Amino acid sequence: xxxxxxxxxxxxxxxxxxxxxxxxxxxxxxxxxxxxxxxxxxxxxxxxxxxxxxxxxxxxxxxxxxxxxxxxxxxxxxxxxxxxxxxxxxxxxxxxxxxxxxxxxxxxxxxxxxxxxxxxxxxxxxxxxxxxxxxxxxxxxxxxxxxxxxxxxxxxxxxxxxxxxxxxxxxxxxxxxxxxxxxxxxxxxxxxxxxxxxxxxxxxxxxxxxxxxxxxxxxxxxxxxxxxxxxxxxxxxxxxxxxxxxxxxxxxxxxxxxxxxxxxxxxxxxxxxxxxxxxxxxx
Amino acid sequence: xxxxxxxxxxxxxxxxxxxxxxxxxxxxxxxxxxxxxxxxxxxxxxxxxxxxxxxxxxxxxxxxxxxxxxxxxxxxxxxxxxxxxxxxxxxxxxxxxxxxxxxx
Numbered sequence: 001x002x003x004x005x006x007x008x009x010x011x012x013x014x015x016x017x018x019x020x021x022x023x024x025x026x027x028x029x030x031x032x033x034x035x036x037x038x039x040x041x042x043x044x045x046x047x048x049x050x051x052x053x054x055x056x057x058x059x060x061x062x063x064x065x066x067x068x069x070x071x072x073x074x075x076x077x078x079x080x081x082x083x084x085x086x087x088x089x090x091x092x093x094x095x096x097x098x099x100x101x102x103x104x105x106x107x108x109x110x111x112x113x114x115x116x117x118x119x120x121x122x123x124x125x126x127x128x129x130x131x132x133x134x135x136x137x138x139x140x141x142x143x144x145x146x147x148x149x150x151x152x153x154x155x156x157x158x159x160x161x162x163x164x165x166x167x168x169x170x171x172x173x174x175x176x177x178x179x180x181x182x183x184x185x186x187x188x189x190x191x192x193x194x195x196x197x198x199x200x201x202x203x204x205x206x207x208x209x210x211x212x213x214x215x216x217x218x219x220x221x222x223x224x225x226x227x228x229x230x231x232x233x234x235x236x237x238x239x240x241x242x243x244x245x246x247x248x249x250x251x252x253x254x255x256x257x258x259x260x261x262x263x264x265x266x267x268x269x270x271x272x273x274x275x276x277x278x279x280x281x282x283x
Numbered sequence: 284x285x286x287x288x289x290x291x292x293x294x295x296x297x298x299x300x301x302x303x304x305x306x307x308x309x310x311x312x313x314x315x316x317x318x319x320x321x322x323x324x325x326x327x328x329x330x331x332x333x334x335x336x337x338x339x340x341x342x343x344x345x346x347x348x349x350x351x352x353x354x355x356x357x358x359x360x361x362x363x364x365x366x367x368x369x370x371x372x373x374x375x376x377x378x379x380x381x382x383x384x385x386x387x
Contacts, residue, residue: 244310256315
């Protein structure tokens with residue numbers, strides 16, 4: 001039996017699998033997270049049930065099927081859902097990419113399609129340590145905990161990066177799994193696995209609100225007021241909370257020293273270099 | 284406050300209540316050291332950014348004070364020019380009324 005204990009924020013997770021075919025997919029996913037010997041709050045199991053494979057958490061059946069890829073896809077979805085619920089109130093999850101810059105966390109907070117994954121990828125390829133491409137976990141101490149799930153986007157090809165560029169330098173490796181959708185069509189999921197991961201929390205230093213625009217200058221960035229950013233950030237929280245609570249929590253958690261920028265860009269690599277080379281952030 | 288042609292009504296058409304009251308669904312969050320307060324309308328989810336003077340005017344709208352009462356409090360605290368503060372207070376209240384932040 002394959003067994004893995006890891007931690008995301010303050011939540012311990014255990015995953016057990018007795019299916020070699022599932023383990024082969026789950027292992028690279030789980031390897032990204034921080035090892036932990038702490039007691040688990042969430043215990044996922046992949047085990048035989050009748051003539052099928054059963055995915056469960058804390059003995060609650062989440063999914064049953066015959067395809068290892070399908071089970072792995074179900075595991076990913078439920079892992080994220082369960083974690084987000086369990087992380088509150090210790091951690092608030094912002095829909096944001098996050099990398100390490102100058103010993104601090106640098107967030108790209110945006111809606112889907114605004115370019116946060118492109119910026120995160122550009123940063124990782126440039127040598128920045130990876131924290132997340134989707135879930136930035138903001139603790140009550142103003143630090144961001146890693147949630148280093150695999151980088152992924154809907155299509156096999158990334159609009160900004162070729163596969164050869166992404167694999168060069170050894171900052172990313174790729175994993176691929178396939179599973180049938182509800183109509184029996186094969187869905188292929190491509191995961192990009194960062195090799196340089198930050199495993200400890202970092203103080204939140206920079207928040208960038210990016211917007212990819214095809215016709216924008218390659219990179220145009222300007223500082224914005226804390227208040228302007230805080231009026232926008234609640235919409236990027238994963239949690240459904242009363243609006244005044246979201247604002248208050250963000251205002252109390254985000255350090256007074258955090259700097260905020262708005263960014264329009266058409267080239268993720270140049271945009272990342274603009275952020276990286278901000279005078280105050282160079283170490 | 285989100286300025287824009289579509290957001291602004293004709294201020295001359297706006298009636299400021301004689302004794303305005305802050306909309307009860309507004310919850311303020313002060314930006315420490317920034318002279319700024321963000322208000323969330325818990326009914327609509329809308330956000331409003333006010334400078335500290337405008338926020339003070341809004342908080343003084345308790346349904347018992349007139350525009351002149353509010354201006355007088357600010358004059359006494361800031362030691363500012365009375366006529367200017369009265370005019371500014373009235374202008375701020377007109378904007379509040381236009382955005383529905385105060386009621387009769």
